[in-house]
Amino acid sequence: MGERSAPTKGTGGPLARGSRTDSATEAFVTHRNLLFTVAYEMLGSAADAEDVLQETWMRWAGVAPGTVHDQRAYLVRITTRQALGRLRALRRRKESYVGPWLPEPLLTMPDVAEDVELADSVSMAMLLVLETLAPTERAVFVLREVFGLEYGEIAEAVGKSPAAVRQIAHRARAHVAARRPRGVVSPAEARDALAAFRRAIETGDLQSLLDILAPDAVLLGDGGGVVQAVLDPVTGAGPVAELVAGLGRFGAAASLQPAQVNGWPALILRLDGRIDTVMAVRVADGLITGLYAVRNPEKLTRVERPTPLRR
Numbered sequence: 001m002g003e004r005s006a007p008t009k010g011t012g013g014p015l016a017r018g019s020r021t022d023s024a025t026e027a028f029v030t031h032r033n034l035l036f037t038v039a040y041e042m043l044g045s046a047a048d049a050e051d052v053l054q055e056t057w058m059r060w061a062g063v064a065p066g067t068v069h070d071q072r073a074y075l076v077r078i079t080t081r082q083a084l085g086r087l088r089a090l091r092r093r094k095e096s097y098v099g100p101w102l103p104e105p106l107l108t109m110p111d112v113a114e115d116v117e118l119a120d121s122v123s124m125a126m127l128l129v130l131e132t133l134a135p136t137e138r139a140v141f142v143l144r145e146v147f148g149l150e151y152g153e154i155a156e157a158v159g160k161s162p163a164a165v166r167q168i169a170h171r172a173r174a175h176v177a178a179r180r181p182r183g184v185v186s187p188a189e190a191r192d193a194l195a196a197f198r199r200a201i202e203t204g205d206l207q208s209l210l211d212i213l214a215p216d217a218v219l220l221g222d223g224g225g226v227v228q229a230v231l232d233p234v235t236g237a238g239p240v241a242e243l244v245a246g247l248g249r250f251g252a253a254a255s256l257q258p259a260q261v262n263g264w265p266a267l268i269l270r271l272d273g274r275i276d277t278v279m280a281v282r283v284a285d286g287l288i289t290g291l292y293a294v295r296n297p298e299k300l301t302r303v304e305r306p307t308p309l310r311r
Contacts, residue, residue: 006057008032024061027071033310034072034147035079037122040309041142042083044103044127046302048090055082073153080139080157087135098225100233102292103127104299105261105278106307112263113187118311119263121146124280124292127262129179133172140165141172147311183284190283191258191265197281197288198256198267204248209241214287219243224296240291261303268303275300 007025028035035056039049056078068074094101103124113119120126121142130138139158143149144165151162151169158165193212200208219240223229234240247254250271257268261280269277278300282290294300 006032006054024063028057028060028075031072031075033308035075036307037118037309037311038076038079038142038147039083040106041121041127041130041146042080042087042138043090044131045090046104046106046307047298048086049083052079052082052086073149076143076147076149077153077157080143081159084135084139084158087138091135098223099229099231100220100222101131102220102222102294102299103262105266105280105294105303106309107303107305108260108263108309109306110260112309113260115263115311117146118309119187122262122309123264123282124262125181125282125290128292129176132179133175136160137168137172137175140168141176144169145173145176181282181284181289185283187265189286190281193283193286193288194258194265194267194281198258201244201247201256204245206241206245209245210237212288213237213240214284214289217287217289217291219291219293221293222296222299224298226297227295229293229295244291259303260306263309275303278303 007029032053035053036049039052040046043049043052056075059078059082060075063074105124106122108122112122130141133141136158140154143154143157144151149157151165154160154169155162155165160168196208196212199205200212215237216235217237217240219230219234221229221231221234230243234243247256247269253272254276255270257270259266259268259278261268261278264280266278266280268275269279276295278294280292280294281288282292
């Protein structure tokens with residue numbers, strides 16, 4: 001069988017072989033958004049997730065659909081295996097990354113924010129917590145806690161016994177619980193904090209910035225060595241406020257636009273109409289506790305139009 005590009009939904013991908021619908025393609029397209037979400041949550045990189053889907057498609061295209069009882073489970077299994085292999089390679093690349101590595105931000109649609117569990121799982125804060133898990137732990141946690149797969153299904157995907165998967169899941173849950181942001185934050189609370197943050201930057205009001213930042217607020221920047229960004233975490237309301245207040249120097253050339261990024265309110269900074277930075281936040285008790293500023297141009301291609309995510 002010759003190679004074919006992985007089909008896409010709603011973007012003009014191939015859906016037919018001749019005039020007859022290809023059932024393998026139809027099944028892949030049906031589950032494509034789910035498969036992308038699985039891969040993205042495991043990798044934190046949309047570009048690598050797309051590569052994983054391409055690899056998944058090449059393997060799926062060689063399988064006779066009639067021989068597969070549960071197409072969704074089968075496709076998730078292929079995707080997980082491909083993502084695990086890529087995750088290990090990605091970790092090696094991160095070792096030589098210049099400055100902090102942040103997940104690739106995604107412009108998301110309102111339905112993601114409405115699914116509280118999905119929005120939480122793809123938030124910048126949670127993806128950074130998932131970075132601290134070993135590859136198999138991450139796969140097990142994502143498949144169990146986010147997508148609700150049974151232990152037997154996960155065992156087939158990661159090449160472990162169901163008993164081993166249960167132990168891995170327990171260990172991963174404890175690890176994540178100890179590191180994930182505590183407390184429940186509503187989207188409205190996050191929007192209010194972000195609106196106050198935006199007003200303070202636009203008016204150059206340093207005191208207002210200090211008022212909306214938690215005393216121990218942390219800013220992480222990701223320029224990837226391509227553009228300038230902080231190379232170490234900036235900690236404390238004062239230092240963070242002084243750094244972001246500098247955005248005001250761009251004057252009329254700069255615009256801060258609210259957006260839904262990874263299921264949560266965020267800001268997109270444009271300079272002369274070009275996307276310069278995506279700023280996602282972590283909020284607790286009405287204050288901004290974490291700022292994630294992604295500036296690496298290679299990571300800003302997914303904020304021009306929404307990326308559909310599914311569970």
